[in-house]
Amino acid sequence: MRQTPGQTPQPPAAPAAAAQGQPPAAAKPQRPPAPSVPPEFDALPIWTMEPAKLIAMVKDPKSTVFQKAIACKKLAFTGGKDAVQPMAALLDHPQLSCYARFGLEPNPDPMVDDVLRAALGKLTGKLQVGVINTIGVRKDAKAMPALAKLINSSDPEIAGAAAASIGQIGGLQAAKVLQGALGSTNPPVFPVVARASLLCAEGLMAANKARAIEFYTQLSGASMPGPVRLAALRVLNAESPAPPGAKAYPPPTGEAAENDRSGFLGRRQ
Amino acid sequence: MAEEKQPVTRRGFGKAIAQAGAAAAAPVVLASNAAGQIASPGAGQSGPVLVGNYAMVDNIRIGGIGIRGRGMADLRMLLGDERVRFVGIADVRESAREMVKSAVDKHYGTNDCVMYRDPSEILARKDIDALLIATSDRWHGPMAMWAAQSGKDMFIEKPGAMSITESYAMADNVKRYGVVYQSGAQRLNQFAFEFAVGLARSGKLGRLLTVHADTAIGLGSVDRGGHGWWPADAEPPDPLVFDWDKWLGPCLWRPFNTQYADRGRGEFWDFHAGLLEWASHTVATAQWAAGMENTQPVEYEPEGGEFRGDGLIGRYNINCRYANGVRLVLRNHSWSLLGSCSNRFEGTEGWVETGDSGRIEVSDNLKSLVPRRTGKRFDPTYAHIQEFLNCVRSRRPPRANAEVTCATHVTSHAAWICAQLNRKVTWDPAKRMFINDEEANRMRSRAFREPWRMEAFATNM
Numbered sequence: 001m002r003q004t005p006g007q008t009p010q011p012p013a014a015p016a017a018a019a020q021g022q023p024p025a026a027a028k029p030q031r032p033p034a035p036s037v038p039p040e041f042d043a044l045p046i047w048t049m050e051p052a053k054l055i056a057m058v059k060d061p062k063s064t065v066f067q068k069a070i071a072c073k074k075l076a077f078t079g080g081k082d083a084v085q086p087m088a089a090l091l092d093h094p095q096l097s098c099y100a101r102f103g104l105e106p107n108p109d110p111m112v113d114d115v116l117r118a119a120l121g122k123l124t125g126k127l128q129v130g131v132i133n134t135i136g137v138r139k140d141a142k143a144m145p146a147l148a149k150l151i152n153s154s155d156p157e158i159a160g161a162a163a164a165s166i167g168q169i170g171g172l173q174a175a176k177v178l179q180g181a182l183g184s185t186n187p188p189v190f191p192v193v194a195r196a197s198l199l200c201a202e203g204l205m206a207a208n209k210a211r212a213i214e215f216y217t218q219l220s221g222a223s224m225p226g227p228v229r230l231a232a233l234r235v236l237n238a239e240s241p242a243p244p245g246a247k248a249y250p251p252p253t254g255e256a257a258e259n260d261r262s263g264f265l266g267r268r269q
Numbered sequence: 270m271a272e273e274k275q276p277v278t279r280r281g282f283g284k285a286i287a288q289a290g291a292a293a294a295a296p297v298v299l300a301s302n303a304a305g306q307i308a309s310p311g312a313g314q315s316g317p318v319l320v321g322n323y324a325m326v327d328n329i330r331i332g333g334i335g336i337r338g339r340g341m342a343d344l345r346m347l348l349g350d351e352r353v354r355f356v357g358i359a360d361v362r363e364s365a366r367e368m369v370k371s372a373v374d375k376h377y378g379t380n381d382c383v384m385y386r387d388p389s390e391i392l393a394r395k396d397i398d399a400l401l402i403a404t405s406d407r408w409h410g411p412m413a414m415w416a417a418q419s420g421k422d423m424f425i426e427k428p429g430a431m432s433i434t435e436s437y438a439m440a441d442n443v444k445r446y447g448v449v450y451q452s453g454a455q456r457l458n459q460f461a462f463e464f465a466v467g468l469a470r471s472g473k474l475g476r477l478l479t480v481h482a483d484t485a486i487g488l489g490s491v492d493r494g495g496h497g498w499w500p501a502d503a504e505p506p507d508p509l510v511f512d513w514d515k516w517l518g519p520c521l522w523r524p525f526n527t528q529y530a531d532r533g534r535g536e537f538w539d540f541h542a543g544l545l546e547w548a549s550h551t552v553a554t555a556q557w558a559a560g561m562e563n564t565q566p567v568e569y570e571p572e573g574g575e576f577r578g579d580g581l582i583g584r585y586n587i588n589c590r591y592a593n594g595v596r597l598v599l600r601n602h603s604w605s606l607l608g609s610c611s612n613r614f615e616g617t618e619g620w621v622e623t624g625d626s627g628r629i630e631v632s633d634n635l636k637s638l639v640p641r642r643t644g645k646r647f648d649p650t651y652a653h654i655q656e657f658l659n660c661v662r663s664r665r666p667p668r669a670n671a672e673v674t675c676a677t678h679v680t681s682h683a684a685w686i687c688a689q690l691n692r693k694v695t696w697d698p699a700k701r702m703f704i705n706d707e708e709a710n711r712m713r714s715r716a717f718r719e720p721w722r723m724e725a726f727a728t729n730m
Contacts, residue, residue: 043495044497077708099521105714106712129720133717227418234447
């Protein structure tokens, strides 16, 4: 029998205890096998269906939650434009919303962005957070106005999700929104806004380096979360030394400095 | 820096969570303002000198997330290193939390190991330098990203990501936040594999032709569970004892069944990364041997096996080709009994093959090079963790760093997608996408269940 990865091969077993005059160890109890998947939860018959049948299954009110779930899952890979609306209708379903987003998120049809934007205003709580997250993954710039409002939500989960998605969408408009939020949000959303800003600055580097450096400089400030500040400083250090006029340590003083002739301590000879 | 939190009891959890309110319940990690800031001890002040997020003295404070079987082996190695102080454990399972606390407190002779139900609490601790993350597979990628965003180094079990997208997201975050990442691909620090890789990289095999990687098992999605579910248990668990929602994490919702947590979840597509169960190890060594540790093959083609509708089962090969023409063969059969996770490297002037047995087989012309240590089995975990701890101090990337892990995983996921589609696919490593293959490209990612998310990509993928 093959070993499970991660396990260390064991050396051959030691001589049997009985042979050394000791009582044999108790046999290790065998775990019963894991249960089988019952027929009503067997996904393979659904998985092998053509998209048209999968869409019909999603639409059919008689379909079970399991059937709709697996149909959405497979439509993630094979669904076209005609699969978008049927799955969008499940975005408010407590169990199936994640399956609907799973099906919609990788679908390249622009209609997906339309239905997600439309759902934003109709959903609340975690289901709204999920849609915000998917909008961020799809980098839908048309959602920016709605997200810019949600970043000020009193619900920190929604505000944080909006900030993160704005950071992923990126661009100058996103930078403006995030910089505004950096000055107005409080914990627990502030660190999320800072991380989103870092992402946004990174995205700006190729198209608008000067603006990106300006953003990174803001993120290197002492008020920023430590990991974000250090990340921004590493980028700035890689780009260039500190600009003239930046705070620097004064030349050393004292006897050691006075006697130094190497210039190593900062005194020119 | 004394930790102010008291050990958390089952009863205290509910209270603590209620007091913490929305901030504690939020899924995002709250990075601390102070963590990672530069500090030096003042006059007369003792204690570690903190630079960045790590201790420059031999006092690396480590926390754990999701430690059970394999994680306990890692933990034992950490506890055996005098540089390490293990200070806390987060787990959604009460029994696992208590098991780790018991082991740690027994080792130190204290009662100091703090337990957390929510990983975000341990990520928010300012005094922790690094994390041991040994959760189930689906949590490795998100936890790695959150650890990076919290400025913490990490030793994290494999596989490191459940999809191609997640692999890149993990590596991008590690790079962005400048933390040290070592995946549990411990064979990269195992003598027999090092020797075999050395033969290939030094040119002793001549012009390299083919590297082979053992995948051993059938393809995950076509294992018994596939995309199916087990029926719901009659009673949901007490979240203070077992938090099912957090255990499920970014995976798609399914009804609670206690069997998932105990055994058998590896049979379900949602809970495993298919080929990566072994390819996380064997592709890593193969790509290292080929000098391809930071890229992927450009072609993948299935051979053999039986296509069941959702992937290949039985004896199969996935034949891959790098841009320079070198071949990578993933196969689950025809190995020469050298142990699990085997590799074979073939060149124009010789071949070498090894596995977990520690034995090394070579072509006749290379036999004089095989050292006497051949054939001895030993656990490389210690060396692998030692390398991680050394890198925490040196800030150099270890062998199983995030970029190497990402490249290994993208190769393996691409091969798995090839097997699920049962047809040839072509990959562009620079663009991070399959060429002219929308279905394959859609399979690069798995959308996270709400409210979980990746804060990952600055540009399009």
